[in-house]
Amino acid sequence: MEYVLLLATYLIGSVPTAILVARLLRLPDPRTIGSGNPGATNVLRYGGKIAGALTLVGDVTKGAAAAWLASFFASDPWIIAVAGLTVFLGHLYPVFFGFRGGKGVATALGIWLVLVPMACLLLLVTWLFVAVAFRYSSLAALVAGCAAPIYVWWLAPTGAYVALAGVMTVLIVWRHRANIRNLAAGTEGRIRLSGRSVEGP
Numbered sequence: 001m002e003y004v005l006l007l008a009t010y011l012i013g014s015v016p017t018a019i020l021v022a023r024l025l026r027l028p029d030p031r032t033i034g035s036g037n038p039g040a041t042n043v044l045r046y047g048g049k050i051a052g053a054l055t056l057v058g059d060v061t062k063g064a065a066a067a068w069l070a071s072f073f074a075s076d077p078w079i080i081a082v083a084g085l086t087v088f089l090g091h092l093y094p095v096f097f098g099f100r101g102g103k104g105v106a107t108a109l110g111i112w113l114v115l116v117p118m119a120c121l122l123l124l125v126t127w128l129f130v131a132v133a134f135r136y137s138s139l140a141a142l143v144a145g146c147a148a149p150i151y152v153w154w155l156a157p158t159g160a161y162v163a164l165a166g167v168m169t170v171l172i173v174w175r176h177r178a179n180i181r182n183l184a185a186g187t188e189g190r191i192r193l194s195g196r197s198v199e200g201p
Contacts, residue, residue, distance in 0.1 A: 005073055009066040009083040013090020013107060016097050017058030018043050025051050031100060039102035041137050056106050063087055063110025071114065077160035084111045084164050092175060103175040105141045108148070108168050115161060119151040135190040138179035145172035 018030045018038035027047045030038040034045050040059060044052025063084075070083030091107040093099040105127075112120040123144045130140035149165040173180075182188035 001073070002079055005070060005079070005083055006086045009070060010086040010090040011095070012062050012066045012069075013087035013092075014094035014096050014101075015058075015062060015090075016094055016101070017062065018055045018102065019097060021051055021054045021058065022047065024054075027051060031097075037102055038097075038100070040106055059091065059102065059106035060110035060113065062091060063107040064113050065110075067111045067114035077158050080115070081160035081164040084115065085167060087111065088168055088171070092171060103141070104168065104172055105145065108145070108172065111164075111168075112148070112152070116152055116156045118155050119148065122151045122155075123148060131191055136183065136188055137191055138176055138188060139183060142173060142176055142180070145169050145176075 016038060018040070021043060022028065022030055025047060027043070030036070030042050030046075034042045036042070040052050040056035043055045066087035067080070067084055070080040074080050074083070088104055088107055088111065090101075092101045092104050094101045109120055109123060112123060126147050127140045127144040130143045131137060134140070146169055148169055149162055152165040153162045179188060
């Protein structure tokens with residue numbers, strides 16, 4: 001049963017929200033334009049607010065749906081945590097599109113929305129604060145990602161969930177390595193006041 005659950009959550013994560021939204025709205029494939037990242041920020045950048053919002057909601061929903069499914073069928077926190085990791089890995093490395101996925105920030109939020117709702121709220125506040133203060137979407141994602149293990153440990157000190165938060169943080173940082181280089185070089189795109197972002201998760 002556990003293996004079926006983990007396969008299901010990975011497949012949920014593999015649903016390429018950004019690509020599906022782009023096709024639905026007849027927009028270019030997000031992997032071929034802008035930052036090349038199939039995520040909400042890149043879709044927002046060239047597709048507009050509706051496309052970006054649909055992608056964001058879809059990616060959050062993937063994480064939330066998988067976490068809810070795991071919580072419904074399993075009682076062991078470690079099984080639930082591994083299911084959270086598999087949906088996250090599905091988003092990062094989707095089987096349907098050559099294992100080339102997004103950076104995982106929105107899907108991680110969806111996971112915490114179900115498992116530790118208050119941590120999800122704090123992560124949103126953290127992202128917004130950094131984004132508004134420094135106008136870097138990627139920096140906001142990195143700071144929020146690094147804060148996740150602290151928030152989870154504080155609010156739900158379950159070893160499985162803290163471990164999940166730690167692993168996802170490492171993966172988020174890894175997926176943002178190009179953004180980190182750009183931030184260090186001063187070439188990372190900033191969030192525009194018009195509401196669109198040049199670069200980010």
